[in-house]
Amino acid sequence: MSRAPVIKGWCPGALRPMLSGDGLVVRLRVPQGRLTPAQARGVAELALRYGNGMFDLSNRANLQLRGIDPARHEGLIDALRAQALIDVDEGAERRRNLMVTPFWQAGDDTDHLTQQLTAAAQSHALPDVSSKFGYAVDAGPQPVLQADPADIRFERAADGQLLLCAEGATLGKPVSRDTAVAEAIALATWVRAQDATRAAHALAAGATLPSGFNHPRQSGLSTPTLGLYPTGALVACAFGQMDAETLTALADLGPLRLTPWRMVLIEGATELPDLPSLITDAADPLLRVVACIGAPGCAQARGETRGLARDLVASVPQGQCLHISGCAKGCAAPLATDLTLTATARDQYDLIRNGRADAAPDLRGLTPAAIASHFRKSADAP
Ligand code: SF4
Structure with a gap:
């Protein structure tokens, strides 16, 4: 199959x-x-x-x-x-594909630009590039969303300037609060004119950005850990x-x-909540495991995922992350993971090291018991 x-x-x-x-x-x-x-x-x-x-x-x-x-x-x-x-309608919903840093403060650039982009989506002023085409509004002192999917980003440069950036480009264009959304519309229009559905695809195909994209971007922070921040408490769900x-x-x-x-x-929370269904400890091993809904929730799934993830969590080798995918599409982790298990049939999984769910497997057709045994042996190996 x-x-x-x-x-x-x-x-x-x-x-x-x-x-x-x-x-x-x-x-x-x-x-x-x-x-x-x-x-x-x-x-x-x-x-x-x-x-x-x-x-x-x-x-x-x-x-x-x-x-x-x-x-x-x-x-x-x-x-x-x-x-x-x-x-207001499906066209506005498709255009309003906005991801916002959770650390924004009322009235700051992120708040302001998100409201402007929202209004532009409702009026259909944002171009309809594709349903996956999206914007990251990430204008805090240092970006936090660079590892997350977006085509057009608002970020701050190391010198404090607000930048408009295209995914896949190392240089951004300085913009002001007043010009930012018009410039984003122009950039999205440019992507669409390249016959591309994603900004990175247009650049990878050799297209050259319009003028003005000449300011260095700064490296973003890695994904924040759970805990308390000036804006509130960050908690997770398995x-x-x-x-x-x-x-x-x-x-x-x-x-x-x-x-x-x-x-x-x-x-606004100043302490971590005590709810058993939440993860509040940044060292919780469940944070090192991602799994899509799998079977029976997804019609495409070849096998179960989250029950297996809970069974395996204690045997995942220290310092490694595990992705369990119900099929080769890999919805829960589009990028390579240390260890990936891709279901191929009921109670049958392929193991991929340092790859995505659709990569060539290192081991095929493992049962859950064989996977646990394999992980334990890997953890014990010198
Ligand atoms: S990876 Fe496959 S099984 Fe999992 S949610 Fe996506 S389509 Fe469904």
Whole structure:
């Protein structure tokens, strides 16, 4: 049987959901990446009423409701619209693919630019390049989103200037608050004119950026660890999966900011919450394991993932990260991981070292017991 997954070529939204093994996946592009406590409680209640009560935190900082009955999708959208969580139309939703640093402060450049980009998406002033084309608004003192997927970025240079950057380019263009969004529209228009769906593809094909992209970017920070920050408390959920009860409990602690790291920042919190369903210890070994929903939740999955991840977590060799993928598509980790297990059939996994889920395997057809034994031997090896 072929390992090749079906590539759909588009990302789901709320207005254009995707059918999966457990019903519709409704992906909410939460405005500003921030849920007020009332919105969080409301979404949790809707997930129980219309779906299976489970959420995914996506690697684009979106919140996915799962298990939605297609016949009730319209009712869900009406209820979400009443919570100010739905765009004016599908075209606006597709364009408003914004990822925002969770460390923004009210009135700063990130806050200001996100609001302007949001307005430009609603009016369709942002070009419709592709459903995967997105923006990272990351204008704090040093970028934190450089490892996360985006095509156009707002960052700060080492000398403090606000830069507009294209993914794949080492130089950015200095912009001001007043010119930033118009310049971003011009850059997105340029990508589309190259017959490309992603900025990095256009550059890799040899296209030259328009004039003005001549200012050095600075290296970003690595993904933040769990803990307390001036803007709040950063906590995680195993595999980025959260249930409605946890979301409701988090809503009692403050507004919630979504991140692309399968973490949530509780705005204004000055201590870490004590909720058993959350990870608050940066040394928790579950943070070294990523796994997509796998079978039976995903129709494309060849095997189970998250149960196996919990079983294996204690045997993953120290200092290494493990990715378990229900098929070769590798949704949970698009980049290479130290160890990847790709399901090929029920209780059968290929092991790939330092590669993606679709790379050539180092070992084929391992059972869960054989994998655990292999990891233990690797850990014991001198
Ligand atoms: S990687 Fe996982 S979530 Fe993605 S299509 Fe395959 S089984 Fe489904």
